[in-house]
Amino acid sequence: MKKLLYAIVVLFSTTALMAQTTVTGTVTDSESQQPIPGANVKVVGKSLGTSADFDGKFTLEVSENPPFSIEISIIGYSPTTVEITQNSQDVNVSLTEIATSLDEVVISASRTPERIMESPVTIERMDVRAIKNSSSPTFYDGLENLKGVDVNTNSLTNKSVNTRGFATFANTRFMQLVDGMDNSSPALNFALGNLLGMSELDVKTVEVLPGAASALYGANAFNGILFMESKNPFDSQGFSVYGKTGLTSSTNAGDNQFVDAGFRAAFAFSEKFAAKASFSFLNGTEWHATDYNQYIDNGAGNPDTVLPVQPGQTAFNQLNVYGDEVAIELDYDALAGTPAGTFGKSTVSRTGYNEEDLTDYEAQSIKTDISLNFRPMGDDFEIIWNSKIGKGNTIYQGANRYNIKNFFMQQHKLEIRNNNFFVRAYMTDEDAGDSYDMLFTGVNMNLETAPQWYQTYATTYIGAISGMIPGVPAGNPDVANNLARQNSDAQHTPQPGSAAFNTLFEKITNDPDLVTGSKFQDETKLYHADGNYNFAHLWDWADVQVGGSWRQYSLNSNGTIFTDYDGPIDYNEYGAYMQLQKKFADDRLKFTGSIRYDKSQNFDGNVSPRISFAYSAGEDRNHNLRASFQTGFRNPTTQDQYIGLDAGQAILVGSAxxxxxxxxxxxxxxxxxxxxxxxxxxxxxxxxxxxxxxxxxxxxxxxxxxxxxxxxxxxxxxxxxxxYVKPEQVTAFEVGYRGLIGKVTVDMSAYYNTYQDFIGxxxxxxxxxxxxxxxxxxxxxxxxxxxxxxxxxxxxxxxxxxxxxxxxEADISSYGMGLGLNTKIWNGYNVGLNYTWSKFDFDQSSDPDYEAGFNTPEHRVKFQFGNPNVFQNFGFNVNLRWNDEYLWESTFADAIIDARTVVDLQVNYTVPSIKSTFKVGAANLLGQEYLTAPGNGLIGSQFFASWTINP
Structure with missing residues (x-):
């Protein structure tokens, strides 16, 4: 791998630097004296650097002649600087762990590095240490343990992250940025979880910014943003690999094995060239959706009436059964030529196919990330080419249920940056592959044989009800209907597994015309460019930033989703912003003011201001009070504007x-x-x-x-x-406190949001x-x-x-609060407790047909307890989550989702001699199966064991 990456780098330049000075050393924890793998070792003022290995040892070869200084740092510890005075110098460095997470640095809140303590808004964070100690099967699942964060499980590989209410699997109000790139599907306008995201070996930090943030991040930074930043190959070098396997277990799906494996290779070939490549592969079985009840719409704001199929019922529409939507009224008297009222008439549905018949439920995710990094002057000025390529299978629930199969998405980025500015441009390209709509699969498979089926049904029914079929009692409608359905299904409904079924299934799922088929066809692209410049290094009186962005959507579904019958539909968006930060009162009071202007081709321009104050009180400045006013807006999605789709029960038409x-x-x-x-x-x-x-x-x-x-x-x-639809807007007010009270870290906030022109x-x-x-x-x-x-x-x-x-036009508002408490007890045991309260107000009578879709529990409690080093090389962590029941509203179905308690547990053991960490764990250890939305797969337990080398 190193040779391959080196060959790629040589294409850029043949320049090589000959090492003249060698520095060796060991990095350990000052308290436990245990080695700190992955610590960054860097020449001060240069991009030269390396990383400590699994034993905390490092070797740094540089062209610099002594004297010079090196900085040793890693997330969660205070950095240390050491003076190098001679060649072959050996240094032993002990790093001191940061006493509180409030001292850790975040970037997303203000687009500039700052301590969490000083952040003007609420922010949640996960780093490499948290990922190592996570009790969840993947780092992305572990986001659910953060305060105020909801993760709605659409399927095993598709999780929807949300904050502050209005959750949905198609979460267009929440952004997900991976290394600065919008990870959303260009056609769907929301991220498919981490299906095509980042390998956990390459994750440096994850930051979640709840609430509105359009003043800095523009359209769709409406209800929160998830930032994922990968490791830079200059700073984090070496080869890492992991393997993970286990079982998913549920009543409906049974026990199914899954595998998850990947590697990361990163090398700095000189102070000017570095490269990395990461790859991960996951394969498993989705949770099975087996709700065969009927959901009768009671109108917006009410859960649907849930009814099982009744004996003798001839027309039905079961939730996870597709094709029973095909129904007609049979007038038996007209067909038999008998007087009206002799045999009567009834509405008869076709026998549908269960969802399990229409998908193999294979979950798969394949991700590749390649980065070439060039620092032409050997300092912080860097040119980056980054390609992210992913392919996968998952289940998506929107208006219908979709089997997303062999979905392919790629992103390619060119970025130029240093500590004061960045300019980047990237392209996102997707291909729906072999994806299809499962409802239309069942419907069109049944429509294919509908005339013959109904003819047989009517003939059998008339014969049975009139006593013309031997052994069948006359005059019994239930018996006649059952026999008619059995005969019709036997003759005209291909059964799953049969050659006839397979042939018809392939025909329908490869036909993109929803009148006759079900294929989900999409090759939409997105082009995006943005930049930012920070004048802080030029002006002492204030920290001023300016930036802007441009984006173009190119919709291309060949008329199967959008109305792009005669070619792609292109439209543009652009925006510009400015932010000023100024400190007063001995740098205790920080003012942040931001304003942004955005314009979309189809809508009027939008102005988004933000103002915040943060004050650090106390002798050690360990008590931070903050207050903010900020705004957000969301442009109507590509579908809101340009969809043209007959979804069966209704036709969806965008209002551009x-x-x-x-x-x-x-x-x-x-x-x-x-x-x-x-x-x-x-x-x-x-x-x-x-x-x-x-x-x-x-x-x-x-x-x-x-x-x-x-x-x-x-x-x-x-x-x-x-x-016609126009952008929706939110005005958000927030107050909060972060501080250290004794040994307890306290983080609390309260917010109030008012919404205007809520899209739906x-x-x-x-x-x-x-x-x-x-x-x-x-x-x-x-x-x-x-x-x-x-x-x-x-x-x-x-x-x-x-x-x-x-x-x-209704007045909609939401409000809530969050409280997080964290401390250490018993010499190293981490204890965390957080509580989130979420509520919204909406007068249904003011807009009877509108479904607000808050879809969020009012009360959520999360508890964490663990120790990464109970004794030498052994650690554990346990997480508990509870929430009360809540109403889920969507175009698929509305229902009350039951309260649930979920416990995750992991234990890990490190073997330094083979540079390995072993972990075993269980998600939903108690086995309380649950739903996150009606019609979704019933979520059971997931048991896993992993082996990571050189993490």
Missing amino acids: PDNLDRYTSKPLELSPLGQLIVSAPTVQLSGRAAYDNSYTLASLYAFAASAGAGAPDPSLLEIADFA NKTVVSPLYGNVDFSDVIPSPPLPTPTPAALVAISQGDYQPFQVYTNS
Whole structure:
């Protein structure tokens, strides 16, 4: 590997530096006298450096002649400087562990290094030490143990991180940056967890910034940001490898083995050239989704009514069953030629396919990261080429359930930086691979044989109910229906595992036309450039930063997701910002003011200010009080603007003005009366019908209820008047305290957010003919009395549901608080306890059709207890999480999610002689299986064992 990386570097230059001075040494912990692997050793003022090995030993070869100084540092310890006065000097350095995490340095809060203690806003942090001690199967899972952080499990490989409410698997209100690059899917506008992210061997720090941060980070820095920074090959050298295996275990999925392995290789070939490569591979089995109940919508703000399939029921729509949405009304008398009422009629659904039939549930993640680093002057000025390439399988739940299979995403970045500025540009390219919509797979597999199936069903039913089938009692509808379904399924429903099933499944999942297939086709790209300059080294009176960004989306789904039927849809966003920091009162009071302007091609410009004050009190400045006012905004996503997708139960149409006429629905069948009025068996609607000619869903329910009571009241139908979607905004107020009280570190905060123009879906119904204002009337005849055409359409069921993208006019606010306590007891045992309270206010009556989707428990408690060195080379850690029940709202289903208690545990043992750390652990040790959302896989336990060499 070293030779390979060296060959790559030689392409850049043939310059080599001959070492003249050699320094050796050992780095240990000042208290335990244990070696500190990975400590950075660097020549002061130069980029020359190396890292301590597993035994804490290092060898530094440099071209410098003594005297010069070296700095030894590592996260979690105070750095030390040593003077080198001669060649072949041997130094022994003891580093002192930072007494409190409040002394650790973060960057994301203000785009400049500062102690957590002095940060003007709430921030959570995880570093290499925390990753080593994590009781979770991966470092990304371990984020859930941070204060105020929620991790919603979509699948084994797809986790959605969220802070401060309004959680969703498609979390477009939360950003994820990996080495400064937005890790979101360009088409979906949210990150697929760490499916295509970072190997844990290469993680330097992870910072979570809860709440609004648009003043520095622009659009979509709305509800929080996750920053992941990798190790620089100049500073962290060597070869590391890990292997991990174990079992996932749940009632529905059984016991399934998983494997997770990877390596990292990093070398500095000189003071000017360094390179690294990392690779990781994970393969396992997803949690199985097996909810076969029916969810009956009770309207926004209410959980759905959950009903199992009843004996004798002929029409149903089970949650994790796909294809039973195919249903028609069979008029047995019309088919048999008998008088009306002889055999009657009923609505009959096809027998659907369970989700388990439509996916192999293979979870997979393959990630590669290559970086070439050039420091032409041997100092902090650095040119970086970075490529991140990932491929994987996962499950995603949105409006439907999607099997994301062989999904491919790559990012390529060129960055120029030093301690005072950076300029970078990167491209994100994705390919949906063999992904498909599981609902449409079941629906279109059943539509393929629907005529034959229903013919057999009707023939069998009529024969059975009339007593014409030997051995079948006449006049029993339940028996007749059961026999009809058995015969039809046997003849016309290919069974999973059969050759006929496999052939039909391959045909449907490789067809990107959702009228006949289910393939998820996408090759969307994103281009982004941004830069920042800090004038602090030039001006003493204040720390001033300026920066800006430009982004272009290039949507390319070939008309399967977006309305890009005739080629990619391109649109741009750009922004600029400035920040000023100034300290007063003997540097105890720090003022931070920021302002940013952003403009998207389809929307008016947006200004985002932020003001904060932080005051360090106490003789040792160990008590920090902070207060901030900040704003955030979120541009409508690519889907909010340009989607054109028939999702089965509703058509999703984005509201960009140039999108409405591009979308045209598939042919929609009319009732017999509708065919007479329109003089055609079907009609097609444009996307404009959803916004310009529709009724609200709540008013349709009211009208249907009046009709069911025998007195239909057309005045109850309310015309939907929803504006086109525009950016949503949040205004956030926060106060907090960080400090050291005795030996206890205290971090507490409280916030209040108000939202304006909250983006969301609203379901409307558009009549297949007629104007919703009743301006066109069908005369008599053909109707008994003149009647508005739209009223006829609604009464006959001739309407099409749409999900439109718009903004709520209701007042929505959220508020909460967090409290974290950490200390050490019994000479080295870490104890942590944190509590988060989250609440939101929304008057449902002010916007009956709107689902706010807060999707967050009101109360959450997390507890941690462990010791990385109980005795020599042995450590352990245990984490406990509890939250109360909460309402989950989504387009898939609404339900109350039960309270849960989850315990994770790990023990680890280090063997210095082979430079190895062994770890065994369990996530959800108690085995209390739980859901994070209705329709999702039931999450069980995960047991693991790992071996890491030279971590």
